[in-house]
Amino acid sequence: MLYGFLVSDSLSIIRKRSDFLAANRGVRVARPGFVLLAHPNGGLGKRFGVTVTKKIGNAVVRNRMKRRFRELLRAALPSSGLADHDHVLIGREGGVERDFALLGEELAAALARATAGKGDPPRRRPAPGKPHGRGR
Numbered sequence: 001m002l003y004g005f006l007v008s009d010s011l012s013i014i015r016k017r018s019d020f021l022a023a024n025r026g027v028r029v030a031r032p033g034f035v036l037l038a039h040p041n042g043g044l045g046k047r048f049g050v051t052v053t054k055k056i057g058n059a060v061v062r063n064r065m066k067r068r069f070r071e072l073l074r075a076a077l078p079s080s081g082l083a084d085h086d087h088v089l090i091g092r093e094g095g096v097e098r099d100f101a102l103l104g105e106e107l108a109a110a111l112a113r114a115t116a117g118k119g120d121p122p123r124r125r126p127a128p129g130k131p132h133g134r135g136r
Contacts, residue, residue: 011077014049014086023049023088027119029110033095033103034069036110037088038119046081048073052091065096072100072107080111087111 014020019041026039041047050069052062069089081087095103113119 010046011074011081012045012047014047014088019047019086020049020051020088023086026086027114027117029113029118030092030120031106031110032092033098033106034092034110035090036107036114037086037090038082038111038114039086039088041084041086043084044086045084046077046087047085048077048081048087048089050089050091056091056093057096061096062091065091068096068100068103072104076104076107076111080108080115082111082115 014023022041023037023039026037029036029038048070050066050073052065052069054062056062056065069091073087073089077087089107
């Protein structure tokens, strides 16, 4: 691989919004720097995507975080990724300041949990019509 710019034949990049939304229905593993989503994609091979919201920071910060996550995924997924799954990393606050080696260890642990099917419990949403926030 030349300077890490090429994506191997076994990996492809998720580009469609519908694929990102579908990944949200899969296994969710939260770590301090990111959240990993893994969802079966029906035989399309190992695919990955990265998303970072504007809450994290300005464009420079978000792009730096995305570059770091893409490099982590390119290194880890060929050997540790789930076959025929979409893998999505969602950046969390503080993820850009975390040590790169530490992020790699966290990604390896998250992939191991996802492989074992031990995801975190689903996020709870308030029932329609029920108060939330400060109870108003």
